[in-house]
Amino acid sequence: MKSFDVLIIGAGPGGYVAAEEAAQLGNSVAVIERNAVGGCCLNVGCIPSKAYLQYSRWLSAVQALNKNGISVAVNQIDFPSVVRRKNKIISTLQSGIHMTFKRNGIHYITGEAKHVEGKIFEVNGERYYGKHVLLATGGAPFIPDIPGLSDIDYLTTNTFFDMETLPNRLAIIGGGVIGVELAYAMKSFGTDVTIIEAAPDILLTVDPDARSIVKEKLQSMGIKIIVEASVQKVKKGSVLLSDEEIPFDRLLVATGRKQNLEIPMAMGLELDERKQFVKVNEYYETSMKNVYAVGDLIGGHTLAHAASAEGVKAVRAINGKKERPVSPYSIPRPLFIDPEVSEFGMSEEEARKKGYDVIVEKMPFSFNGRAICANETEGFVKIISETRYREILGAVIVGPDAADLIHQILAVREAEGTVDELANTVFAHPTVSELIQETAKRIMKHQ
Amino acid sequence: MATEILMPKLGLTMTEGTVEHWFVNEGDEVQAGDAVAEISSEKLTSEVVAPESGTIIKIVAQVGDVVPSKAPIAYIGKPGEQIGSPTPSAGAPEPKAVKTAAANEPAKTESKKKDDGERIFITPIARKMAKELGIDIRNVVGTGGNGRITRLDILRYQASMESPAKDRAPSASAVSYGAGLAGLRKTIAQRMMRSVQTTAQVTNHRKVDITELMKFRDEIKSKVKDPLVHNELSINTLLTKAVVLALKDTPDMNAWYHNGEYIRVEEVHIGMATAVEDGLVVPVIQNAHLMSLSQLGAAIKKVTTEARQGTLDGSLYSGSTFTITNLGGYEIEYFTPILNTPEVGILGVGAIQKELALEDGEVVEKLKLPLSLTYDHQIIDGAPAAEFLGKIADYLQDPYRLLL
Missing domain, CATH: 2.40.50.100 (RNA polymerase II/Efflux pump adaptor protein, barrel-sandwich hybrid domain)
Structure with a gap:
């Protein structure tokens, strides 16, 4: 039996980042992965969707040229070549992780981990023991119980990126972040897309002002959005709602994710009240001593970067360096369509509920010179602050490179800076970032 | 020119x-x-x-x-x-x-x-807070990167300022206690030393039979349909409830003694000793005597979680009238807790023990909870302290009274 200081199960963003940290702290480390290194994020999530969405950007630049004095024609969309490029990006990043593992002496084990007892696991007939075990087994697409679904060939995010030919008509059940990003990408390639959402609106977790801009954009592109849909049945080639039939060539089911709880259950770890997530303490330790869990498994913002941040903290706690847990208010939540959306922290409503004397200011990109030049004036910067210290409680950006821009505000917040520091920083002119400063200056005017 | x-x-x-x-x-x-x-x-x-x-x-x-x-x-x-x-x-x-x-x-x-020395690194929020609270930042030890003073340092400093125990210490010794230590460690060192130097601490130990209490828990759990999400039936919550009730019965124990003044406090504010990343803090559950089990369970969870996350409001780091400290998670049975001055009592909780007992000639299994009560003998004598511990035991052994 091989023994390691830290045995990590799952090589997604939670596991592989934690592995590197553990190795650098001098631990002997092994990572077990049943699928591909990089987890869902790298293989069937964040990265492949961004590879596709890059084409949307390029294609919308072509449209912009045509509308603004330069005529260009798109002659052919060679989808197999798009898929090949996506695969190449994935393998580049995978080999990057393998290199990191090699450089840090991290033992990588391919295969399904089965719990034997205590902190002993078996992979391909070989046993492994971890003095400390870190579970980062993530999740898988959740498939709702829809009549007829199991009889047809549908896609999930696990299979979507294997699709080699562009469908003419794509129906997507689920209007969350994943559903919307893929709808946007596929519409850019020319596919007819319908989003079917059972909730009262798409993107319910997103700031309402941002949501309405996104929704308008999707609709202006010709994406059909059906909300409060009641899916009666699915059959080959169509989704039957209570009042209409949505035809499709391919159907994508993107209705959220469920946690991979097989190993935590086998180990008898305590779960939360709803039996959905693994219960951990402030240092990410589960109910079993020296067994830790991070990422999708423990809930919260189930995003790649949250998992990585948690993994690092768990490993530090294992090494006797206890840190405060990742704050849910410090996790940026991006949506990568055009305009991009990103937000972090408290909403205005949440801040009021917490008793802050709230100040909210919102400025549109249509006031910003650089955004006007770039023809990207949809969107805004919104900062949620308060009167006492002008603390940065939250922010929402919709607009050019919002997912990157938001870090300017977040970094100031993390350094315990306030709106004052944003307002007093000299921003280069003309930049889209200036709108952040403009918004901060507006807040400074409140007394 | x-x-x-x-x-x-x-x-x-x-x-x-x-x-x-x-x-x-x-x-x-x-x-x-x-x-x-x-x-x-x-x-x-x-x-x-x-x-x-x-x-x-x-x-x-x-x-x-x-x-x-x-x-x-x-x-x-x-x-x-x-x-x-x-x-x-x-x-x-x-x-x-x-x-x-x-x-x-x-x-x-x-x-x-x-x-006054070198440049002081302090975050903008910490600077604003210090200004508002009238704190001289030269006295605050920073624990952030590069020794930077953070929000948490100000909150903890504020707590140590507010603690009446500080006035109690002779100023000369205050300087030497905690010498060579930094941040929270220094605060803990100073508080512990002041406590042992200014009080007459005695600890009473006893076990309490909680077999009935555990049955009571299981019974309620099986009868309540919604999941119990507020820790209302955790041992810690039930014990805290018993302590609160016993304190209401024993006003002498729910008191502060400092600067030659002995004050019995009407309200019960329970301090809950909590290990944090860099030491120990005692967040406070205010007005615990007004709380139902679920309110108490939720309040304990909230203050201890926030203390560990560093998000606890500065006002909740001090002001308790009695403290509970639990080492049961570490398999400890008995210990001698040190008073969280100016309080006059602190209860140490150990790990539940399984024991065999004779009942009507039958051997039965009993669950016993070891308790360690430290009190200030300047104020409380041995017998009243034992009676107080006895009251806690009574409530735990007759658990339905916890609901009344």
């Missing part, structure tokens, strides 16, 4: 000087090399001479002013010339003059700070 007369730098260590005397007035003509002023530094006095011939057009430092070395104290120019008047040959004088004049003020403050 105007020429500056500068505060000299006499030797490597001189950073500033004081203008002692002016030999000239504005408007006087001077020759290069004429003495115009006398200045003093920490070590010596010296004359300042005019760097070139001309008219003294402006004196910017008055007698008694402290001016950084290399900063201007006066300007020489042509009669009637303004310091700021732009000259075509060099566009610099105006901005330069304005700049140096403006630089004067901050430079002065900086030199003042230097007397």
Whole structure:
């Protein structure tokens, strides 16, 4: 039996980042992965969707040229070549992780981990023991119980990126972040897309002002959005709602994710009240001593970067360096369509509920010179602050490179800076970032 | 263009000087090399001479002013010339003059700070909070990166300021306690030492039969349909409830003794000793006597979680009237907790023990909870302390009373 200081199960963003940290702290480390290194994020999530969405950007630049004095024609969309490029990006990043593992002496084990007892696991007939075990087994697409679904060939995010030919008509059940990003990408390639959402609106977790801009954009592109849909049945080639039939060539089911709880259950770890997530303490330790869990498994913002941040903290706690847990208010939540959306922290409503004397200011990109030049004036910067210290409680950006821009505000917040520091920083002119400063200056005017 | 007369730098260590005397007035003509002023530094006095011939057009430092070395104290120019008047040959004088004049003020403050040591790193929020709370940041130990003072440092410092225990310590010893330690460690060291130096601590130990309590828990759990999400039936919550009830029955124990004053407190505020990343803090559940089991369970979870996450409100780090400290998770049975002064009692909780007992001639399994009560013998004697512990035991052994 091989023994390691830290045995990590799952090589997604939670596991592989934690592995590197553990190795650098001098631990002997092994990572077990049943699928591909990089987890869902790298293989069937964040990265492949961004590879596709890059084409949307390029294609919308072509449209912009045509509308603004330069005529260009798109002659052919060679989808197999798009898929090949996506695969190449994935393998580049995978080999990057393998290199990191090699450089840090991290033992990588391919295969399904089965719990034997205590902190002993078996992979391909070989046993492994971890003095400390870190579970980062993530999740898988959740498939709702829809009549007829199991009889047809549908896609999930696990299979979507294997699709080699562009469908003419794509129906997507689920209007969350994943559903919307893929709808946007596929519409850019020319596919007819319908989003079917059972909730009262798409993107319910997103700031309402941002949501309405996104929704308008999707609709202006010709994406059909059906909300409060009641899916009666699915059959080959169509989704039957209570009042209409949505035809499709391919159907994508993107209705959220469920946690991979097989190993935590086998180990008898305590779960939360709803039996959905693994219960951990402030240092990410589960109910079993020296067994830790991070990422999708423990809930919260189930995003790649949250998992990585948690993994690092768990490993530090294992090494006797206890840190405060990742704050849910410090996790940026991006949506990568055009305009991009990103937000972090408290909403205005949440801040009021917490008793802050709230100040909210919102400025549109249509006031910003650089955004006007770039023809990207949809969107805004919104900062949620308060009167006492002008603390940065939250922010929402919709607009050019919002997912990157938001870090300017977040970094100031993390350094315990306030709106004052944003307002007093000299921003280069003309930049889209200036709108952040403009918004901060507006807040400074409140007394 | 105007020429500056500068505060000299006499030797490597001189950073500033004081203008002692002016030999000239504005408007006087001077020759290069004429003495115009006398200045003093920490070590010596010296004359300042005019760097070139001309008219003294402006004196910017008055007698008694402290001016950084290399900063201007006066300007020489042509009669009637303004310091700021732009000259075509060099566009610099105006901005330069304005700049140096403006630089004067901050430079002065900086030199003042230097007397007290090095530059203080502090986050903007912490600085605002310190200002609002009237905290002198030179006294706060920073625990952030680079020794930076963070929000949490201010909150914890505020708690130590508010703690009445601080006044109680002789000031001389306060300096030596915690010497060589930093941040929270230092605060803990000081508090512990003050506690043992100023109280007469005795600890009573006993076990309490909680077999019935565990049955009571299981029974309620099986009968309540919604999941119990507030820890209302955790041992810690039930025990805290028993302690709160016993404290209401024993006002002498729910009290503060400091500065020669013994105060029985009407409200019960329970301190819950909580291990955090860099030490131990005692977040407070205020008005625990007004809470139902689910409120109490939720409040305990909230304050201890927030203390560990560093998000606890500063006002909740102090003000408890009685403290509970639990080492049951570490398989400890008994220990001798140290009073969280100015409180007069603290209860230590150990790990539940399985024991065999004879009941009607039958051997049965009993669950026993070891408790350690430390009290200040200045205030409470052994027998009343034992009675208090007995009351806690009564509530735990007759658990339905916890619901009343």
